[in-house]
Amino acid sequence: MGNVFKGLLAVIAVFTLALMSACGGNSETSGEQSDGSGDGTVDVKVGVISWLTGAGAGYGEAITNGFELANTEIKEEGKVNIELITEDSAGKQEQALSSAQKLMNSENVSMILGPTLSTEMKVVAPEADLNGVPIMGTSTTASGIPQIGDYVFRNSIPESLAIPAAVSSAVEKYDAKKVAILYGNDDVFTKSGYDTMKKVAEEQGLEVLTTETFQKGQADYNAQLTKIKDTKPDLILCSALYNEGAVIMDQARKMGIDVPFVGGNGFNSPEVIKIAGDAANGLIVATPWFGGSEDEKVQTFVDKYKEEYGNEPDQFAAQAYDALYILADAIERAGSDDRDAIRDALAETEGFEGVLGEMSFDEEGDIVMEPTVLTIKDGKFQPFE
Amino acid sequence: MLLEQLINGLTLGSIYAIVALGYTLVFGVLGIINMAHGEIFMFGAFMGVVVTHTLQLPLALAFLVAIAVTAMLGLFLELIALRPLRGKKGVSHLAPLISTIGVSIFLENLAHHFFGAGNRPFNTSFSQLSIQIGSVTIYAVQLVIFAIAILLMISLSFWLSKTKAGKALRACAENLEAASLLGVNTKKMIMLTVIIASVIGGIAGVLVGMAFNSVTPQMGLSMGLKGLAIIILGGMGSVRGAMVGGLILGLSETMIVVFGESGYRDAIAFIAIIIILLVRPQGLFGQPVTEARR
Numbered sequence: 001m002g003n004v005f006k007g008l009l010a011v012i013a014v015f016t017l018a019l020m021s022a023c024g025g026n027s028e029t030s031g032e033q034s035d036g037s038g039d040g041t042v043d044v045k046v047g048v049i050s051w052l053t054g055a056g057a058g059y060g061e062a063i064t065n066g067f068e069l070a071n072t073e074i075k076e077e078g079k080v081n082i083e084l085i086t087e088d089s090a091g092k093q094e095q096a097l098s099s100a101q102k103l104m105n106s107e108n109v110s111m112i113l114g115p116t117l118s119t120e121m122k123v124v125a126p127e128a129d130l131n132g133v134p135i136m137g138t139s140t141t142a143s144g145i146p147q148i149g150d151y152v153f154r155n156s157i158p159e160s161l162a163i164p165a166a167v168s169s170a171v172e173k174y175d176a177k178k179v180a181i182l183y184g185n186d187d188v189f190t191k192s193g194y195d196t197m198k199k200v201a202e203e204q205g206l207e208v209l210t211t212e213t214f215q216k217g218q219a220d221y222n223a224q225l226t227k228i229k230d231t232k233p234d235l236i237l238c239s240a241l242y243n244e245g246a247v248i249m250d251q252a253r254k255m256g257i258d259v260p261f262v263g264g265n266g267f268n269s270p271e272v273i274k275i276a277g278d279a280a281n282g283l284i285v286a287t288p289w290f291g292g293s294e295d296e297k298v299q300t301f302v303d304k305y306k307e308e309y310g311n312e313p314d315q316f317a318a319q320a321y322d323a324l325y326i327l328a329d330a331i332e333r334a335g336s337d338d339r340d341a342i343r344d345a346l347a348e349t350e351g352f353e354g355v356l357g358e359m360s361f362d363e364e365g366d367i368v369m370e371p372t373v374l375t376i377k378d379g380k381f382q383p384f385e
Numbered sequence: 386m387l388l389e390q391l392i393n394g395l396t397l398g399s400i401y402a403i404v405a406l407g408y409t410l411v412f413g414v415l416g417i418i419n420m421a422h423g424e425i426f427m428f429g430a431f432m433g434v435v436v437t438h439t440l441q442l443p444l445a446l447a448f449l450v451a452i453a454v455t456a457m458l459g460l461f462l463e464l465i466a467l468r469p470l471r472g473k474k475g476v477s478h479l480a481p482l483i484s485t486i487g488v489s490i491f492l493e494n495l496a497h498h499f500f501g502a503g504n505r506p507f508n509t510s511f512s513q514l515s516i517q518i519g520s521v522t523i524y525a526v527q528l529v530i531f532a533i534a535i536l537l538m539i540s541l542s543f544w545l546s547k548t549k550a551g552k553a554l555r556a557c558a559e560n561l562e563a564a565s566l567l568g569v570n571t572k573k574m575i576m577l578t579v580i581i582a583s584v585i586g587g588i589a590g591v592l593v594g595m596a597f598n599s600v601t602p603q604m605g606l607s608m609g610l611k612g613l614a615i616i617i618l619g620g621m622g623s624v625r626g627a628m629v630g631g632l633i634l635g636l637s638e639t640m641i642v643v644f645g646e647s648g649y650r651d652a653i654a655f656i657a658i659i660i661i662l663l664v665r666p667q668g669l670f671g672q673p674v675t676e677a678r679r
Contacts, residue, residue: 053494055603057502185648213648217607219597222393223642230386243504247599250506254513256522275506275598 041081044337046327047103049096049114049124052088055217058243058271059116059316060088063138065309066320067113069301070328080328089115096120097127104133110337111135113323118142119188125152134343138323139316141265142192146365151343153365155323155356157288159189159264162371163196164203166286167237169373169384170262171204176234178207182224182248183239185213193239193264201237209233214244221248222255229257241266245283246275253279260284260375269314273379284384286371288356289315292381301355322354388521390643391636396527396596398635399534403589404608405615405627406537407582413622414558414578416478420485421462423609424492425583429455429590430600431496434505437594444509444595451587459583462488463576471575489605496602504601507594530592537585538628545624554578558622618658620671629669634658 048067050060064086071082085107087099096115103109104127112135115124121140128135129149137145137154141162146152170176181197184190201208209231212224225248228236238261240248245267252261253276260282261267268285291302291312301321305313313321329352330345331337350360360368375384404426411419429451436447466484470476514525545551556564557574565571593608594600615634619626634654641653661669 053497055502055601057497061502212642213646215651217601217603219593219599219604219608220393220397221597222396223390223639224647226386226389226393227642227647243601246504247597250598254524271503275504277506 041078042331042335042337043081043083044111044331044342045083045085045107045109046324047100047107047109047112048084048086049089049099049103049112049116049120050086051091051116051120052086054090055243056091056116056241059139062314062317063114063116063320065305066138066313066317067324069305069308069317070321070324074324074328080331082324082328082331085109089117089120091117091120093120093123097123100124100127104128104131109133110331110339111327111342113138113320113327115140117187117189118145118192121145122148122188125149128152132339132343134339134346136323136327136346138319142188143196150365153346153361155326155359155367156265156319157367157369157371159193159196162265162286162288163193163262164200165371166262166284166373167197167200168204169286170235170260170284171206173384174234174260176206178209178231178233179235179237180209180228180231180233181211181237181239182228183211183213184216184241184244186215187241189266190239190241190264193266196264197237197239197262206235214240214248216241216244218244219247221251225252225255225257228252229255233259235259236261238262238267239264242269242272243275246272246280249283250276250279258282265315268374269316270312270381271314273376273381278379280376281379283376284373285375286373287315288367288369288371289318290372290374290381290383291318295355297353298355318355322352322356322359325354326352326359386520387643390639392521392523392527394636394639395632396530396635397639398632399531400589400593400596400631401608401611401615401635402628402631403534403537403585403592404612405619405631406541406624407585407589408612409616409619409622409624409627410541410578410582410585412616414554415467415481415575417467417481417485418613419462419579419582420482420609421466421488421492422485422582422586422612423605423607424489424496425455425458425462425605426586426590426593426608427496427600427602427605428458428492429587430507430594430604431500431505431590431602432587433591433594434500434507434600437509438506444511447509447591448588451591452584455583455587455590456580458492458587459580460576462583463579467575467579468572489609493602493605500602502602504599507598507600509595511595526596530596533588533592534628534631537588538624541624550574550577614655614658616668618661618668620668623668623670626668626670 050063052060071084074080089096089099112128112133115121116139118140121137125135125148129151134151139156140154141156141159143158143160145154183194262284268287273280326349330342334341334345352359357369362368373384374381407422432451432454433447436442436450437444466488467481470480516523553569554574556569557571561571615630616627619630637657638650638654641650
């Protein structure tokens with residue numbers, strides 16, 4: 001009995017020590033931070049929630065790389081000093097929410113960037129809005145996101161804008177009348193893409209021959225594709241993320257399906273070419289981001305990104321990069337790290353020139369910009385004509 | 386077109402069956418479910434990617450490398466996660482299950498670290514080869530997968546029932562202590578079992594890479610769960626059960642897409658399993674449990 005008691009005491013003592021040392025560490029770092037300001041620059045803590053482990057970690061990697069690259073440049077300019085605090089959401093709603101709560105309550109951030117998925121945004125944004133913390137999605141393209149609240153923004157064009165642009169270009173060029181639709185039915189993003197595709201197909205009077213679904217991380221699409229092949233469509237509308245999408249195209253081409261694919265935003269990545277190789281030819285997407293553009297700003301960004309991370313930036317990296325610049329611009333105008341001041345300054349953003357083109361926010365906080373329609377030809381993305 | 390879909394289903398089913406063979410072997414001898422099997426399978430697939438795509442070496446070498454690497458993983462699995470827990474007093478019978486889950490999480494993240502998060506291509510000219518019979522296209526890959534599945538099943542059954550090592554293995558499965566008393570080197574037999582199961586998983590990995598060109602660090606989980614479902618369907622510890630169960634699952638998944646809704650693919654496949662188990666609780670080829678295991 002006495003031994004047990006002693007043991008308990010020892011455990012409690014160790015815990016207390018650990019707690020004390022943890023607290024000590026905290027107060028030290030926060031002391032350092034407040035010392036840093038005072039030379040005219042605005043110090044701001046910005047929380048980043050990104051999908052860094054698991055199936056979609058590729059997106060999180062690109063997004064956080066985009067933020068970091070932008071932040072290094074912004075720091076060099078010296079007007080705004082942003083401290084990025086990155087949390088992993090693992091692509092899960094509950095983890096995204098707890099990360100957001102941690103960032104807002106313990107880290108006391110002025111602003112949140114992310115999370116990666118629309119699914120996650122739908123739970124995180126209401127919470128941020130309630131707490132009066134501005135939040136900007138850089139990759140959340142499902143409908144209804146900026147409408148969640150006054151503090152919710154996004155700089156990624158919604159699928160409802162990008163997909164119709166891609167579909168109508170493809171229909172015009174190939175004189176398509178019959179289409180097959182293939183989409184991932186276990187993700188808000190790909191499902192919302194499907195809803196848009198269905199609507200566009202109806203509006204354009206296209207005959208939908210068959211609608212097939214798949215799930216995230218599936219390896220074998222032969223059954224769905226054989227069925228699609230049998231219906232002989234002029235076009236295949238495919239709402240998929242690039243990991244699945246590239247494999248679908250690869251298996252489709254091997255099977256002898258050679259009609260063009262029209263994809264959504266998630267399909268738009270150089271990774272598609274890397275994974276599917278020649279099979280990726282004939283993919284049509286509408287996108288805010290075109291890395292092959294001759295624009296000087298775009299080329300400097302691409303070169304810098306390649307130098308830093310060893311691969312071409314995709315749309316997600318570019319959107320993240322621009323998001324941080326938009327934010328820095330807003331913070332500069334706001335002149336403080338006050339959440340409301342930053343929100344108001346963000347809402348006033350108009351005609352901002354980034355690597356994606358000219359961007360403004362409408363009164364709901366949604367992005368206003370022109371998408372470019374691209375196609376993969378000879379193993380690279382080219383403007384679709 | 387139906388014929389092509391049948392072939393698709395058989396290919397998928399053969400792969401499921403090979404994965405399930407690895408599970409059933411370990412369960413048959415050790416009575417534990419090896420949750421790391423899916424991840425070992427994934428490593429096999431990545432070895433295929435490294436050999437054929439990164440190093441541009443021939444496919445046959447991919448099999449050899451995958452076999453070697455997964456055999457090593459099996460050895461480590463046995464030495465690190467299974468043996469320390471075996472035969473100790475007070476160790477819960479669930480402990481090895483948990484420790485293999487630990488290994489699976491470790492392996493998944495290791496693959497993530499080494500190979501990145503995304504899908505990796507598996508480029509081999511072999512996967513383009515096909516035979517055209519009328520309107521039906523059959524791929525060489527599909528034939529190879531089916532052949533390897535059948536070959537593995539036959540040789541495993543033969544090995545288990547006819548050879549001395551196989552008999553020793555079955556003795557271990559029956560009763561570890563009695564086998565040990567009768568002069569069977571149980572330690573060696575168990576290690577051999579885990580290694581063979583892992584190698585089978587590795588071969589399945591390369592086959593999946595070849596057939597579907599889709600290799601990610603997460604592929605182990607879904608394949609692992611399917612494998613588990615199959616051995617429950619076919620009967621725990623039964624080689625024939627794993628084979629037939631795998632083919633049933635693969636074919637039913639494909640046929641659901643053909644005749645109905647692709648969205649219900651997994652749901653209907655698993656509902657079918659539940660129904661079969663209601664009729665035959667011990668699985669298709671399982672023996673009804675008459676006495677408690679050792």
